[in-house]
Amino acid sequence: MKFEVTILGSSSATPVFNRNPTAQLLNCKDKFYLIDCGEGTQQQLIRFGLKASKIDVAFISHLHGDHYFGLVGLLSTMNLNGRIKPFQIFAPAALMEILEIQFRYSETNLRFEIDFCPITADEPRIIFQNQDMTVETIILNHRIPCTGFKFTEKKRLRKVLVEKLEKDNVAPEYYQLLKKGMDLTLPDGRVLMNEEYTIDSDEPKSYCYCSDTMADGSYLDSIRNCTMLYHEATFMDDMIERANVTHHTTALQAGRVAKDVGAGKLLIGHFSSRYKTLLPLLEEAQGVFANTELALEGITFTV
Amino acid sequence: MKFEVTILGSSSATPVFNRNPTAQLLNCKDKFYLIDCGEGTQQQLIRFGLKASKIDVAFISHLHGDHYFGLVGLLSTMNLNGRIKPFQIFAPAALMEILEIQFRYSETNLRFEIDFCPITADEPRIIFQNQDMTVETIILNHRIPCTGFKFTEKKRLRKVLVEKLEKDNVAPEYYQLLKKGMDLTLPDGRVLMNEEYTIDSDEPKSYCYCSDTMADGSYLDSIRNCTMLYHEATFMDDMIERANVTHHTTALQAGRVAKDVGAGKLLIGHFSSRYKTLLPLLEEAQGVFANTELALEGITFTV
Structure with missing residues (x-):
């Protein structure tokens, strides 16, 4: 069963060094889910040969532009390409207002329905379920309301x-x-x-996505024992004061989070534009949590 | 004296084949003016080694997303990069509302002032002047209000x-x-x-930018005898019915416009995603107006 994530953007606020703002594409049993959607996400999909038409759901963590500026363009393109099946969006309520005003002034009448589901950053909630997967919010600590997402496979039948x-x-x-x-x-x-003729199936795998947050420990219970953890690591630890002021995480802290919660694997991303090369960030995280990788554009990680 | 335009995007509504949505950077005497700003414009500026910080004015032709979705991200990046000098925007009034709602929900307080100058598509007007250049609107005929822009050098001193x-x-x-x-x-x-010791300076050069429009002749007086004309050419002429329905122009029509107004040179752009190769569009326009070139990403044309 496919359960994998492709990185479409690894940059923090500003795009540099060929790094694009945050977006990821989750493939669970050949159903496709977009996680955040920074500017240029539709171009990244094309670049990596991924079909926007196959995506039916988007999860947007918060309303800083580097996590959603690409959504209105992606929806416009889907419309021009003849989409008629609904598109579901989980995001802070104001995003619908932001989309609507732009469709109104461009006199765009979407041919497909947007099923908009507002999410709040007050407490963890199950916001989505289908036969393959459950999605739960993770309450992060950023400058504005921000939720991560925990994607958990449904328990499979006995073998x-x-x-x-x-x-x-x-x-x-x-x-x-x-x-x-x-x-x-x-x-x-x-x-x-x-019990004589079957054994239990494997434990369901889970992917936790922690976009912008301080690593303050408040959300650790939500991500404990996940199979794969994506965690932002905007700065190196020598910039920890800057990380605290801007409510971001350092690579060292991301490694500690992965270790504390017993994650199977850690991906780090959302790199500050001050870092041209990323190896020092990787090494800093690996110093605490060996099974760490850089969440680089175009790479697909199997959960 | 520098008077040149660099193409940042040549695609119509949807980005394909490495073509980005519309944006151009005009350099007049080393002052930089942005003309339209489709999604990914800030990435294109980086790609071509152009500094966003040097741009002080943007002219937005209309509120279809492929002409402005990149502006909010560009402004956000300027802010994060420490811009403090004002940025002037000429655009339909609603664009300010679209920008403000996004800055509000992201709790972004710009450190620089946006000098927003609403433009209307009712009659041609001079909207901008400095010592180098005058900018006048061109009233185009698109599905929503849309203006082109005529950039004219100031008359130089006698030689x-x-x-x-x-x-x-x-x-x-x-x-x-x-x-x-x-x-x-x-x-x-x-x-x-x-008169014995001087001669008149060269006639001021002019660059006319005609983004989305039907080639209905209504705006020809505004662009007559321009030095260089950029005109959209979304379709080949065998798609003229589609061009009429969508209020766009064919390559043949763009060539005719250039010929009718006595333009010095024609650039065509805003190519439909149905065209993977663009040579047929170029040849169609050149059949009517020989001095035509494709407005391709990264190319700088001297006016």
Whole structure:
């Protein structure tokens, strides 16, 4: 089952050194979810051969421009390209006002419906569910209301022990019921105890996305034991005062967060324009949490 | 004297084939003016080594997103980069509302002043003047109110005939008065008639920018005899019905406009995403008006 994220932007507020503002594309079972949408996201999608038409949902963490300026252009392009299926947006309420005013003055009548779902940054909530995945907000601590997102796979069905079932001449039409955890009585009178013929499926994987925030520990419970953690790391730790003033995180702090919550892997991003090369940030985070990678444009990470 | 324009975007509504939405940078005597500002303009400026900090004025033709979605990001970046000098914007009035709502929700307090000058698309008006240049609106015919812009150099001073002045032993300190067209009486009693020692300067050059419009002839008087004409050419002429419906121009029509008004040179741009290669559009325009070029990203044209 596919559960992977492609980085579309790794820059903080201003785009430099070929780094674009924040955006990521999550692929869960070939359904596509956009996470934040900085300016130029539609160009990045084209650059990496990803189809905007396949995206049906966007999650916007907060209303600093480097996290949403690209959304109105992306929606306009979807409209011009003939989209008719609805597009769902989870974002702070004001974003709809920002979109509407721009569509109004351009006399744009979208041919598709925007299903706008306002989110608040007061307490963690499940905001989205389908058969594949659950999405929960993470309450971050930034200068304006800001939520991260925890994407968790749905628990999969139990795994059947095919060899044992074949040996005992159990027909494959019973496998599905066994996967669902049922004990079975067969027509010949035999009783199959589920626990003898199945094992539990793998633990659901989870991807936590922590865009702009201070690393103040307030949100650690929301991201504990996640399989993969994306955490902003705007500065090196020698800039920690600047990080505190601007409500951002240092690479060292991001590493500590990953370690504290027992994350499986850490991706760092949202790099300040002051850093031309990123290796020092990576090394700083890796000093605390070895399994760290840079969230660089174009790279796809499997959760 | 520098009078040149660098193309930052050549695409119509949707960005494809590495073509970005419309934006141009005009350099008149090393002062920089932005003409339209589609999404990704700030990235394009970086790509071509042009400094956003040097731009002090923007002219926005209309409120279709492919002509202004990049402005809010550009202003945000200028702010983050410490800009304090004012930035002047000529645009339809609603653009200020669109900018303000976004600055409000992101709690952005610009450190520099936006000198916003609303323009209307009712009749041609001089909207800007300084010692180098005059800017006049061109009333275009698009689906929503839309103005082009005519940039005209100020008439330069007369040229002094240096060889003749040296031969007649006229000291260089008198040249400036002669350039201004004055007759002079020298201390030795000689009278210098201006017309014997100077000639008229070249005719002021002009650059006309006609973004989205039908080629309906209504604006030809505003662009007559311009030195260089940028005209949109969204479609080939076999798509003329589509051009009419969407209030756009074909390459053939753009060539005819240039010919009709006696332009010195024609640049075509705003190409539809249906055209992967642009040579057919160029050839179609050149068939009517030979001195046509494609307004391609990164190219600087001297007016």
